[in-house]
Amino acid sequence: MMPASEPVRLGRKRALPAYPNPLFLRWLTELRDEARERGLKIQYTYQKAINSLNKYPLPLKNAKEAKILQNFGDGICKILDEKLQQYYRENGSNAPIHSLPEGVPPPGRMDSNSLSLPRKRVTFQTWQRSLFCT
Numbered sequence: 001m002m003p004a005s006e007p008v009r010l011g012r013k014r015a016l017p018a019y020p021n022p023l024f025l026r027w028l029t030e031l032r033d034e035a036r037e038r039g040l041k042i043q044y045t046y047q048k049a050i051n052s053l054n055k056y057p058l059p060l061k062n063a064k065e066a067k068i069l070q071n072f073g074d075g076i077c078k079i080l081d082e083k084l085q086q087y088y089r090e091n092g093s094n095a096p097i098h099s100l101p102e103g104v105p106p107p108g109r110m111d112s113n114s115l116s117l118p119r120k121r122v123t124f125q126t127w128q129r130s131l132f133c134t
């Protein structure tokens with residue numbers, strides 16, 4: 001039994017980062033913008049993947065883990081894994097992937113040409129429920 005003098009700690013122990021997967025988000029945004037400039041319809045697929053990634057609250061170790069998210073098929077995962085391998089070659093195999101390098105701004109959320117919707121904060125439990133209640 002716990003002594004009465006110690007407070008009981010409930011809920012999340014640490015705050016989740018606002019951008020748990022900033023590199024994947026940046027690369028998808030670049031892909032979307034390139035497709036938009038070329039007038040390719042795949043820009044909408046990239047935007048859907050961006051929206052899914054924005055809703056996912058946990059860091060991903062590689063693009064294969066992103067397959068659990070909606071709109072992440074083999075093609076997008078392969079492109080992201082190739083970009084991740086190139087990133088490791090350029091920055092070392094221990095380079096951080098869950099924080100952006102010094103001086104790099106976080107990926108943009110909304111701009112005047114953006115297809116993205118405002119981000120709604122989703123808890124892990126809400127996200128999990130949405131997977132099974134659709």
